[in-house]
Amino acid sequence: MSANTAPTRNQFPADFRWGVSTSSFQIEGAGREDGKGESIWDRFCSEPGRIRDGSNGLVACDHYHRWPQDLDLAKQLGVNAYRFSIAWPRILPQGRGVVNEAGLAFYDRLVDGMLERGLDPWATLYHWDLPQALQAQGGWISRDTIAAFLEYTDLVTRRLGDRVKHWITHNEPWCSCIMGYWEGVHAPGGTSLADAMQACHHVLLSHGQAIPVIRKNSPGAQVGITLSLHPIAAASDSAADQAALKRHDGLRNRWFLDPLFGRGYPEDTLALLGAAAPQVLAGDLDAIATPTDFLGVNYYFPEMVADDPTGSHGPMRAKLVDRPGVERTGFGWEVSPQGLVDLLTRIQRDYAPAAVQLTENGSTFEDVLTPEGRVHDARRLSYLQRHLAALKQAIEAGVPVKGYFAWSLLDNFEWAEGYLRRFGLAYVDYTTQQRTLKDSGLWYGRFLNE
Numbered sequence: 084m085s086a087n088t089a090p091t092r093n094q095f096p097a098d099f100r101w102g103v104s105t106s107s108f109q110i111e112g113a114g115r116e117d118g119k120g121e122s123i124w125d126r127f128c129s130e131p132g133r134i135r136d137g138s139n140g141l142v143a144c145d146h147y148h149r150w151p152q153d154l155d156l157a158k159q160l161g162v163n164a165y166r167f168s169i170a171w172p173r174i175l176p177q178g179r180g181v182v183n184e185a186g187l188a189f190y191d192r193l194v195d196g197m198l199e200r201g202l203d204p205w206a207t208l209y210h211w212d213l214p215q216a217l218q219a220q221g222g223w224i225s226r227d228t229i230a231a232f233l234e235y236t237d238l239v240t241r242r243l244g245d246r247v248k249h250w251i252t253h254n255e256p257w258c259s260c261i262m263g264y265w266e267g268v269h270a271p272g273g274t275s276l277a278d279a280m281q282a283c284h285h286v287l288l289s290h291g292q293a294i295p296v297i298r299k300n301s302p303g304a305q306v307g308i309t310l311s312l313h314p315i316a317a318a319s320d321s322a323a324d325q326a327a328l329k330r331h332d333g334l335r336n337r338w339f340l341d342p343l344f345g346r347g348y349p350e351d352t353l354a355l356l357g358a359a360a361p362q363v364l365a366g367d368l369d370a371i372a373t374p375t376d377f378l379g380v381n382y383y384f385p386e387m388v389a390d391d392p393t394g395s396h397g398p399m400r401a402k403l404v405d406r407p408g409v410e411r412t413g414f415g416w417e418v419s420p421q422g423l424v425d426l427l428t429r430i431q432r433d434y435a436p437a438a439v440q441l442t443e444n445g446s447t448f449e450d451v452l453t454p455e456g457r458v459h460d461a462r463r464l465s466y467l468q469r470h471l472a473a474l475k476q477a478i479e480a481g482v483p484v485k486g487y488f489a490w491s492l493l494d495n496f497e498w499a500e501g502y503l504r505r506f507g508l509a510y511v512d513y514t515t516q517q518r519t520l521k522d523s524g525l526w527y528g529r530f531l532n533e
């Protein structure tokens with residue numbers, strides 16, 4: 084089948100996991116309710132100029148109050164899995180110590196609500212909303228944050244581990260660390276490469292150290308980590324651009340994959356980082372390489388790079404260039420279903436994970452709600468269909484992909500872009516909080532129910 088034809092559900096393995104993906108800060112709202120503490124994203128949003136539309140997550144999709152209807156919507160789509168994340172500051176408002184029972188009770192209700200509707204809960208422990216109180220002590224740059232993460236993990240998995248059997252420790256460390264501590268565009272807004280690399284190391288280490296805690300509290304659970312990964316091409320065949328590709332790939336992909344798969348940090352990237360390389364203590368690399376049950380992959384777009392001797396992206400000296408004439412989403416991200424095949428086959432060839440879960444994939448376009456209450460998002464629909472076709476192709480090529488989670492169930496708070504970017508299968512009217520399934524969501528529902 085060509086990658087341009089929409090596949091059907093029965094062309095995938097019968098036990099394939101079909102889901103939608105969300106995250107706490109992006110949908111919950113109730114930012115100051117029921118004892119929730121401040122997160123680094125609450126703080127970041129309050130700083131002028133950080134968020135493009137000046138918005139914040141205080142109300143978002145009001146999912147904290149509307150979750151029964153949102154889970155009904157997921158059930159209506161026909162998915163059998165629901166990926167969500169837990170807001171650490173809702174459970175531990177100061178990051179450690181005093182527990183907020185109301186926060187735990189919320190996730191109890193949410194998980195029970197999923198089970199009642201036949202949705203398998205997939206919980207992410209960290210989707211970027213670090214308690215601000217921990218940031219005040221250095222955040223992920225501080226090694227102490229690992230101990231705090233383990234306490235939080237222990238608490239949450241003790242409480243929910245009897246019902247939640249799929250755990251993701253971290254979502255996209257590249258974003259939480261590189262964008263958050265170096266590029267300054269995500270919370271907490273740091274601008275130091277060395278800090279970012281130390282933060283990355285601590286995030287990866289906290290992942291590895293959390294695995295035995297989760298296994299103890301949630302017997303039989305499957306545990307993994309989710310990375311944002313990109314297939315990367317060079318702008319030309321020149322030796323300079325090829326070398327730039329290797330440098331960029333080192334930080335973007337291999338920096339995370341290599342240590343998780345037991346190879347330590349890539350030597351070439353370490354050398355380029357020089358003094359900005361993280362401090363690594365004895366035993367750290369073994370802990371990071373603790374075996375997992377699956378690798379979570381978030382795929383959105385491929386990248387193309389060229390040599391940049393003047394030093395864009397610091398010591399990686401690689402600049403992103405636009406592939407001319409390609410289709411792009413509203414974000415400017417290149418649309419490339421083939422990129423998904425290339426990425427998954429590369430991961431399989433180089434790392435051979437036991438299983439892969441495609442934990443996020445989706446697109447943003449400008450949506451219009453018609454007076455008849457429809458959203459004709461033909462381009463998102465086409466993106467979805469072609470990426471599912473690509474996924475099928477990757478499975479046929481031998482990549483053990485076991486599940487697909489569309490990003491996202493709802494339009495939501497898209498980080499530094501605020502509410503300007505809509506990624507949902509359902510449109511959210513932020514004035515009325517009305518949800519409307521878009522044509523893409525209606526198609527996903529038909530695909531799942533046929």
Ligand code: FCB
Nearest residue numbers: 106254255311490497506
């Ligand atoms: C990913 C994030 C997710 C969402 C999508 C569009 O990088 O994990 O929260 O913002 O991008």
